[in-house]
Amino acid sequence: MTATDTHRAIDAVWRIESAKLIAGLARIVRDVGVAEDLAQDALVVALEQWPESGVPRNPGAWLMATAKHRAIDHLRRNTRVERKHEQLGHELEAERDRVMQNLEAALDDDIGDDLLRLVFTACHPVLSTEARVALTLRLLGGLTTEEIARAFLVPEPTVAQRIVRAKRTLAKERVPFQVPRGAELPLRLSSVLEVIYLVFNEGYSATAGDDWMRPALCEDALRLGRVLAGLVPKEPEVHGLVALMEIQASRSRARVGASGRPILLFDQNRALWDQLLIRRGLAALERAEKLGGARGPYALQAAIAACHARAPTPEATDWARIVALYGTLATLAPSPVVELNRAVALAMGFGPEVGLDLVDTLTAESSLKNYHLLPSVRGDLLAKLGRLDEARLEFERAASLTRNARERELLLERADACVSAGSQTPPR
Numbered sequence: 001m002t003a004t005d006t007h008r009a010i011d012a013v014w015r016i017e018s019a020k021l022i023a024g025l026a027r028i029v030r031d032v033g034v035a036e037d038l039a040q041d042a043l044v045v046a047l048e049q050w051p052e053s054g055v056p057r058n059p060g061a062w063l064m065a066t067a068k069h070r071a072i073d074h075l076r077r078n079t080r081v082e083r084k085h086e087q088l089g090h091e092l093e094a095e096r097d098r099v100m101q102n103l104e105a106a107l108d109d110d111i112g113d114d115l116l117r118l119v120f121t122a123c124h125p126v127l128s129t130e131a132r133v134a135l136t137l138r139l140l141g142g143l144t145t146e147e148i149a150r151a152f153l154v155p156e157p158t159v160a161q162r163i164v165r166a167k168r169t170l171a172k173e174r175v176p177f178q179v180p181r182g183a184e185l186p187l188r189l190s191s192v193l194e195v196i197y198l199v200f201n202e203g204y205s206a207t208a209g210d211d212w213m214r215p216a217l218c219e220d221a222l223r224l225g226r227v228l229a230g231l232v233p234k235e236p237e238v239h240g241l242v243a244l245m246e247i248q249a250s251r252s253r254a255r256v257g258a259s260g261r262p263i264l265l266f267d268q269n270r271a272l273w274d275q276l277l278i279r280r281g282l283a284a285l286e287r288a289e290k291l292g293g294a295r296g297p298y299a300l301q302a303a304i305a306a307c308h309a310r311a312p313t314p315e316a317t318d319w320a321r322i323v324a325l326y327g328t329l330a331t332l333a334p335s336p337v338v339e340l341n342r343a344v345a346l347a348m349g350f351g352p353e354v355g356l357d358l359v360d361t362l363t364a365e366s367s368l369k370n371y372h373l374l375p376s377v378r379g380d381l382l383a384k385l386g387r388l389d390e391a392r393l394e395f396e397r398a399a400s401l402t403r404n405a406r407e408r409e410l411l412l413e414r415a416d417a418c419v420s421a422g423s424q425t426p427p428r
Helices: 003-029 032-053 059-081 083-101 111-122 129-139 145-152 156-172 184-204 215-231 236-249 275-290 297-310 319-332 336-350 352-362 373-384 388-401 405-424
Strands: none
Touching: 003 032, 003 059, 003 111, 003 129, 032 059, 032 111, 032 129, 032 156, 111 129, 111 184, 111 215, 129 145, 129 156, 129 184, 145 156, 145 184, 184 215, 184 236, 215 236, 236 275, 236 297, 275 297, 297 319, 319 336, 336 352, 336 373, 352 373, 373 388, 373 405, 388 405
8 A cells, every 4th residue: 555545544534533533532531622632643643653554454443542542641641740630540540451452442432422422512502603513523524624614615714713712612611521411401402403404504505605515514414413313312303303404415416507506496307316315314204203303393394305305396295284384383493584484385385476475574574684585585476476677676686695606696697587588578
């Protein structure tokens, strides 16, 4: 194996094993920042040694053993400073002996619990949303600071600062490296699910930049969701989120044309939808429902996505059920965005006039003032009603609000189409 091949192998191993490595180390040192530093130290050793010695048969266990030796040295230094921790030194010696005796098992000890602790720590509500996203992608996704910055179109120093501050905050607030229990669990789990879905959404419909989609982010979010579902298999909303992401991800190939141009749901070639992902999504939705989570926010959105997935054409979609599901979702988690989506379903099921009536009530919502999809939806409904001049203005306003270049192009094309259609309409 050439040095280049070895470095590629190390990169692949790091992507696969880094989260487990950091999680296992955090259990020992009780500090995710220190744990990541120790893991990086082990990676440096691998980069130095493996090109000469070759990639070990169990590279993950090798990295864990190397990092744990450094963790033990780190804590031993601390015990020399704090004599009251003398007993801890004996425990660490025992830990070192155990690791040396059984390298194969070192990686797997309590790894499920360790990963779950790391998930809840990285997504702790004490951190800002941006910090939780960055730290989760760094610690659990194995992404570099440069990769995270590129994915979210923000300067690399900004992401680096978020990660550093997040680690400092966790240490300053003495956030325990543990899985929350009792009444605290739902709130903390909600924070975790929010982070994963934010990552997925940014990949599925990029808020800014030149690309309509960033598939790598969707894949990272899906992987994190699947891992979480395996760690907490009895939490229905976790399965609801996985179901939603699986079904939405199934449309990825049909959402973008050869030139990168966005293709809206009703115009997509449904033969391109990934049937494996749809089956996985429907199975996850069934698990959520069997666990009593049919009315969870993510499960409800997954049920809506399932209506689209089951329909061979837009016309065959069960729009009445979608309207009802959005109504339930609006009761459970009231939101102008939910109402806007319900308006679209109403328009499809009962006519554009009905949908437009609801959309018009949302124009006064301050939270939607700069939300480009409000004028986009309104323009679509006006166009269907033949009110083309009004529709053109709405599409132009939507284009001015979006920060995504591809979406802006599409909206301006729709505005131009209103002009063309209007010029072909005979005078009354």
